[in-house]
Amino acid sequence: MLVVFDSLTGQTKRFANNLGFNTVHVKLYEETDDDIFLVTRSINFGQIPETTKDFLENYKHKVIGCAVSGNMNWGANFGMAGVKIENIYKIPLVKKFEGSGFKSDVEFVKNWILEKTKKEDKWVWIKEKI
Ligand SMILES: Cc1cc2nc3c(=O)[nH]c(=O)nc-3n(C[C@H](O)[C@H](O)[C@H](O)COP(=O)(O)O)c2cc1C
Known part of the structure; x- marks a missing residue:
């Protein structure tokens, strides 16, 4: 898992x-076999940053889920980039969070990733046995 x-300003980073997994900036990503969890941000009235769009155009098939940073002051556009990613690229939006998130946001996403990868490991194991 990567x-x-x-x-831009470090909150999402x-x-x-x-x-608690290995991380890499979206512009420095080089393809590996690892599944990807994407953490991005909303800009300019709920838009997806161009850097994230470029990444998704190339690698959306490797992304198992995403979480998105935002600010509730943006009202209905809070975290809206995540909703757009879910609709356009069919990637589950696991969590919207403010700034760099609360500890509970981090735990929620970490547990989601662990559960998801555990289930998939089990499925691979079952397929190998039958
Ligand atoms: C110009 C600008 C536009 C923003 N637009 C939105 C927005 O539409 N919705 C939202 O939830 N947050 C918005 N934000 C807040 C950022 O998504 C938030 O501060 C995020 O944590 C920044 O991540 P970064 O520190 O990793 O760059 C905006 C911030 C800036 C500076």
């Missing part, structure tokens, strides 16, 4: 690092 993050 966490790919898109961060901090959240990504707190998840």
Whole structure:
């Protein structure tokens, strides 16, 4: 599992690092066999950053889920980039969080990733046995 993050001022990066997996900035990603969890941010009235869009155009098939940073002051556009990613790229939005997130946000996402990868490991194991 690799966490790919898109961060300008560092908040999203901090959240990504707190998840406890290897992390890499979206612009420095080089393809590996690892599944990816994406942590990105909302900009300009709920838009997806261009850097995230470029990454998704190339690698969306490797991304198992995403979490998105935002600020509730943006009202209905809070975390809206995550909703757009879910709708356009069919990648589950696991969590919207403010800034670099609360500890509970980090734990929620970490547990989601662990559960998801555990189930998939089991499925691979079952397929190998039958
Ligand atoms: C110009 C600008 C536009 C933003 N637009 C939104 C927005 O539409 N919705 C939202 O939830 N947050 C918005 N934000 C807040 C950022 O998503 C938030 O501060 C995020 O934590 C920044 O991540 P970073 O520190 O990793 O760059 C905006 C911030 C800036 C500076």
